Amino acid sequence: MDGKAEALAPLTGARLILAGIVLALTNFMVVLDTTIANVSVPHIAGSLGISGSQGTWIITSYAVAEAVSVPLTGWLAGRFGTVRTFTFGMIGFGVFSTLCGMSSTLGMIVACRIGQGLCGGPLMPLSQTLLMRIFKPEQRVQAMAIWSMTTVVAPILGPILGGTISDGWSWHWIFFINIPVAAFCAFGAVRLLARVETPTDRLRVDRVGLMLMLLWIGALQIMLDLGREHDWFADPTIIALAIIAAIGFVVFLVWEGTENQPIVDLRVFRHRGFTVAVMSLxxxxxxxxxxxxxxxxxxxxxxGYTATYAGYATAFTGVAAVIMSPIVAKLxxxxxxxxxxxxxxxxxxxxxxxxxxxxxxxxxxxxxxxxxxxxxxxxxxxxxxxxxxxxxxxxxxxxxxxxxxxxxxxxxxxxxxxxxxxxxxxxxxxxxxxxxxxxxxxxxxxxxxxxxxxxxxxxxxxxxxxxxxxxxxxxxxxxxxxxxxxxxxxxxxxxxxxxxxxxxxxxxx
Incomplete structure (x- = not known):
């Protein structure tokens, strides 16, 4: 009993500071990757010999994969342990970042971005969970404030960093820079966070709901990405994808609404306030x-802008957001x-x-x-x-x-x-x-x-x-x-x- 209590006790001293840095840096890296590629799309498209619209698949594929993996976070943490899931997610993120940077075709980079998104999706909620475990209750507000600042600052630096790297070095390095960060964070998690590992259990997962979600989301996104180049519904492939997405979505809603442990808990939509707020969001x-x-x-x-100056022009959004965030929090x-x-x-x-x-x-x-x-x-x-x-x-x-x-x-x-x-x-x-x-x-x-x-x-x-x-x-x-x-x-x-x-x-x- 005493050993268990000690294992769950918050960290202290230098160990706590280093663990906090690892978790904040992880969140920073994952959020950074949602914007760092935005200004690099023309560079990547030119290098791979694809159109600008095809280049945006690099952004949408990462976002969709991240969205799909987020609902699985709770099951993964409960089945394999929070720290273990975090560590393997970080290693996978680093591996797929390496493969993204080595990509020479559109298919390869999109596939690797999907892998990057699947590994990176759980890292943000897991980093938040672990912060709450390693800090004492009276320190958690300050810890979450620091964590939140990484979420705000990363989108500011993303376009600037992406533009500077693409112009000064090569677009490949917008992915390669993740490698040392991922290695450091994975090593830090193993060395510093093992004592706050959560219990594991053989939890069941809603496999049918997961397959249905992958089906309709995949069909919808492929339809949207390919539609323009295939003249939309004049092409039988686009029609087929639209039908699969529509039927898959309806079946997904029915299944998740009746499943005891759904992959996505749709019952929260019975609250009008939540439904309206999420629609607006x-x-x-x-x-x-x-x-x-x-x-x-x-x-x-x-x-005629370079990627660097395009990054400077778009990054001003984040500067003002950082200034206003504490004011809005008080209001x-x-x-x-x-x-x-x-x-x-x-x-x-x-x-x-x-x-x-x-x-x-x-x-x-x-x-x-x-x-x-x-x-x-x-x-x-x-x-x-x-x-x-x-x-x-x-x-x-x-x-x-x-x-x-x-x-x-x-x-x-x-x-x-x-x-x-x-x-x-x-x-x-x-x-x-x-x-x-x-x-x-x-x-x-x-x-x-x-x-x-x-x-x-x-x-x-x-x-x-x-x-x-x-x-x-x-x-x-x-x-x-x-x-x-x-x-x-x-x-x-x-x-x-x-x-x-x-x-x-x-x-x-």
Whole structure:
């Protein structure tokens, strides 16, 4: 009995500090990998000889794999032990990072990103769980604050680091840099965290639910990624994928609703507050993440930005978010959280409207300022919305609700990225056709020919101008639509009842 109590006792001294660093660094690395590739997509696409839209599969494949693995975290920890699962997840993350960096084809890098996401998905909740075990109760609030800061800071450094590495070295190194971190964290977990290992049991897993989830999510994501290149529903393959996704999703809902130990606990959706909060979160976060993918692509493919400067322009979002996070945390205990969420999402919509006026002549600060303003609203959106959702369910359902919320948020990011990339490309084609018709009708070609340009020179110049303006117009259209999505997401939050209880820090671990 004494030995067991000692094993479960929080760590102290240098051992505690080192263990905290290992867990914080793990969370930092996993979150960093969600954004570090955003600005590197043009580099990767050019190196592998693929289109920019195919390059976004590198982002969506990681997000989908991460979303799928998160609901399995509780079962893995209970079956194999929290520390053991954490250690093997970290080793797998390092191995697949190595393989990502060594990839020479689109299929290989997508497959390795899926492996990276499957291994990395459980690491974030497990790092939070272990922090709560190694720190004393009175130290946990400060520990979670440090953990949360890594979640906020990593997206800031992701685009900057990704751009700098891609331009200065090679895109391969955005994956290779994970290797020493993964090795250090895996070694640290073995040496420092063994004494806080959790008991294991031969838990059953909802195999049918897991297979159904993999089926419909896989079919849906492949359909969204391949649809544009296969002319959507004119292709029998896309039709088949759509049918599989639809039927698989319905069967998944029926099965999970009747299963005693479901892989995804859908019963939490009986709480209206949770359902509405998660809907608002999914739509708003998906729209936000899609813009974080599209902007670097536009800056590099059309505006002549290097990956480094595209990273600088997009990273300003995180700077303002870091400043506002502690302020919003204090306001959350004094102001109606629904009002804070509504303001935060409406602010994101306002920033999207500012971007509608972007054009091909915009300078760096015209592009960077909306990113900074967006960061001011992000904490108003994330912090209170998470509290609203988790406070709407029963205390014993908090962990399940947090897993469902994380799953849907990550899936929304992947789906929104695929949809917005397709819409952006289609919109640029329409704009290109309209601009070309206008140039032909107003005598531009004849005027340039009269000035001594050859016909081939005229065609090159016109093509460059048309492409640049077409992508600018397409970007404007995406942000106009984004503004409407943000506004709708902000309004539906008022359907959430005021929560009757507060959620303690780390309650969802």
């Amino acid at each position: 999914s739509f708003a976060f998906g729209t936000f993440f899609a813009s974080a993918v599209l902007i670097p692509q536009w800056l590099q493919t059309s505006m 959350s205990s004094r102001v109606d959280q629904r009002a804070l969420v509504c303001f935060g999402i409406l602010w994101l919509g306002f920033v999207s409207l500012l971007r509608v006026h972007w054009n091909s002549q915009a300078d760096f600060w015209t592009l960077a300022l909306p990113q900074m303003l967006q960061g001011l609203g992000m904490p108003f959106f994330f912090i209170p919305l998470t509290s609203l959702a988790l406070a709407s369910v029963e205390p014993q359902e908090t962990a399940s609700a947090a897993g469902v919320m994380s799953f849907l948020r990550t899936m929304a990011a992947a789906i929104a990225t695929s949809i917005s990339t397709t819409m952006w490309d289609n919109s640029s084609r329409v704009a290109r056709s309209e601009i070309t018709s206008q140039l032909n009708s107003d005598g531009t070609v004849d005027a340039m020919t009269a000035q001594g340009f050859s016909l081939d020179q005229v065609r090159i110049v016109v093509a460059q101008v048309v492409d640049k303006e077409a992508y600018a117009l397409a970007t404007n259209h995406i942000f106009l639509l984004s503004a409407f999505v943000f506004m709708a997401s902000a309004m539906i939050i008022w359907m959430t009842p005021r929560p009757s209880r507060a959620v303690a820090p780390g309650a969802a671990h």
